[in-house]
Structures are given as C-alpha cells and as structure tokens.
Amino acid sequence: MLTTRFVDGAPNWIDVGSPDIDGAASFYGALFGWRFRSAGPDAGGYGFFQLEGEGKTVAGGVQTGPGQGPAAWTVYFQSEDARATAKAAEEAHGRVLFQPTDVMGQGHMAVLADRAGVPFGIWQPGRTKGVELAGEPGSLRWVELYTPDIAAAAAFYRRVLGLETSAPFPGGTYTCFNPDGAGDDAMFGGMVPLADDPTEAEAGPYWLPYFEVEDTDAVVEQARRLGGTVRVPATTVEGVGRTARLADPYGARFAVIRSEPPRG
Structure with missing residues (x-):
C-alpha cells in the first residue's frame, strides 16, 4: 500500500512535464480538485499541485520547452544517496538522464532510465520528504x-x-x-x-x-x-x-x- 510513511525504494514524489503547464493545471484542477502553486522565480517554472480543501501537496509540475520530449508523468523513488543510486543504475546497464543535483536545499534529485530506456526519478529527501498525501482520493x-x-x-x-x-x-x-x-x-x-x-x-x-x-x-x-x-x-x-x-x-x-x- 502506498503511503507517506516513505521508505527507501518506494515512490515518494511524482511530477508532470507539460508544454502548457497552465493548461495542465486547469485540466487536473477540474479533474481532481488540484490547485497549482508556483515554487517561485528561482524554480524554473516548477510548481506544486495541492488538493483543494486539504492544502496538501500531491504532485509537482513544470513547463517544458522544445526538445525536452513529450508531455509525461515521472515517478520518483526514495533514495538515501542519489549519487550512489545513479551509479548503481549505470552499473546495471541503465542510464543517467539528469545527474544528481541539489534542489534548493529541499533534497537531491536525479532522472535515470532502466535497461529498457524507461525514465524514472530519484528523490533523496532533504527538507521536503515527498508528497504530503497518498492513497486517498485525488492523490x-x-x-x-x-x-x-x-x-x-x-x-x-x-x-x-x-x-x-x-x-x-x-x-x-x-x-x-x-x-x-x-x-x-x-x-x-x-x-x-x-x-x-x-x-x-x-x-x-x-x-x-x-x-x-x-x-x-x-x-x-x-x-x-x-x-x-x-x-x-x-x-x-x-x-x-x-x-x-x-x-x-x-x-x-x-x-x-x-x-x-x-x-x-
């Protein structure tokens, strides 16, 4: 069962990259009752989807530009050491698509690909542990x-x-x-x-x-x-x-x- 009692290896974050984040926010807002909140001017257009009424973050979202691939959801899994996990992925014949990096002190993230080329993310918690609601309607x-x-x-x-x-x-x-x-x-x-x-x-x-x-x-x-x-x-x-x-x-x-x- 997916919960917010995160442990290593379990999903702890999810986000959507979209060529029209405002349009995506309108769609998911009407569908799930989400409200999009920008993470600020230094976040490169990244923001958080929060469940109306709950005020809890259930996902992230970001505007993508030309050449950044099609619109897609990315699932992130908890790691205690993003760099070690990225190295393990390479050793297991996967790839590192986005090198481990600090995200404004909130944690460290990376985007990897498995042997079949499937992208997935890694989130090493810092101040942000993960989504604030899981397993409930709208999450x-x-x-x-x-x-x-x-x-x-x-x-x-x-x-x-x-x-x-x-x-x-x-x-x-x-x-x-x-x-x-x-x-x-x-x-x-x-x-x-x-x-x-x-x-x-x-x-x-x-x-x-x-x-x-x-x-x-x-x-x-x-x-x-x-x-x-x-x-x-x-x-x-x-x-x-x-x-x-x-x-x-x-x-x-x-x-x-x-x-x-x-x-x-």
Whole structure:
C-alpha cells in the first residue's frame, strides 16, 4: 500500500512535464480538485499541485520547452544517496538522464532510465520528504511498469532500488513490487509484460501512475469533456477496483482507480 510513511525504494514524489503547464493545471484542477502553486522565480517554472480543501501537496509540475520530449508523468523513488543510486543504475546497464543535483536545499534529485530506456526519478529527501498525501482520493495510489522483459526489469530494480518482487495471482504474469524486507503490505506497484497489452505495446515501455478517485466513470467522462483521451475505458478488476487509463490534453498518460475496500 502506498503511503507517506516513505521508505527507501518506494515512490515518494511524482511530477508532470507539460508544454502548457497552465493548461495542465486547469485540466487536473477540474479533474481532481488540484490547485497549482508556483515554487517561485528561482524554480524554473516548477510548481506544486495541492488538493483543494486539504492544502496538501500531491504532485509537482513544470513547463517544458522544445526538445525536452513529450508531455509525461515521472515517478520518483526514495533514495538515501542519489549519487550512489545513479551509479548503481549505470552499473546495471541503465542510464543517467539528469545527474544528481541539489534542489534548493529541499533534497537531491536525479532522472535515470532502466535497461529498457524507461525514465524514472530519484528523490533523496532533504527538507521536503515527498508528497504530503497518498492513497486517498485525488492523490497517487499505485504505479505500474510496462516493460518488454519482466525478469530483466526485476533484476534491474532489485539492484538499483533494492525492490522485491512477487506474483500475487497464481498462473498469471502480473508481478508486484515492494521495498526490501517490507513485505506484501508495503506493495506499491506492479509490472506488466508489454506484449500482453496492445494499447501499451504500441506506445512503448513506461511507468504509469494511478490516482485514487471516488467515481471512476465520472472522472472518465470529465476527462473526455476537458479534452483528454480515454486510452482504456473504465473496467472493474475483481479484488482491485474500477480502473481506467487516460491521457491529458497534451498526451501525458495516467490512470485512475476507485479501489475496492479490503475484504474483512
């Protein structure tokens, strides 16, 4: 379960890069009740999405320029030493896309890529520990890696982030992640073979964030009205919840879920 009791290897931050951050803020504000707050003139256009009413930061966002790639969400994982994690990624045949750097004393960040070229971030906490809300409506609930090689990805993230993997569904290919030694209760995400999903196979490997919502179908219709794309319509997954995969008006992919209450 994803919470704000962050441990090494678990997601602790997420942000979206968009060619129109004001347009993205309008979209996510109407969809999730987020309000965008600039981090100030020295932050290069970076800012924070805060949940209205709660006032808690649930994500970040930044304006991207030409040549900086398509609009996308980036998932960040906690590291006690960003430089050591970046070195481990290179040694595991990944890449460092953005070298570890101090972020105004708030922490150290880096952007890496795994063996399949999938970007992900590292956040070494300083004054900012991570997002202030997770697992609740309007916040990050789950992350999913679409990858061409489950075994290679499992080995990479084990070496770089210390993640353990398990297969919760007998006979299936879905593989779950949890931090080292934390057990099944700390599962925060999963892996899906790219070849098993035609929608994602065409788009290529990536990390997909899921945001908790109170009504999946209503959010899907709202996203469509706001100019977003419904990539996979609302679907009920027994024992998990009702999910849908979407993209914002600029192409950043994400998913929503109304989680099924735990049995018992």
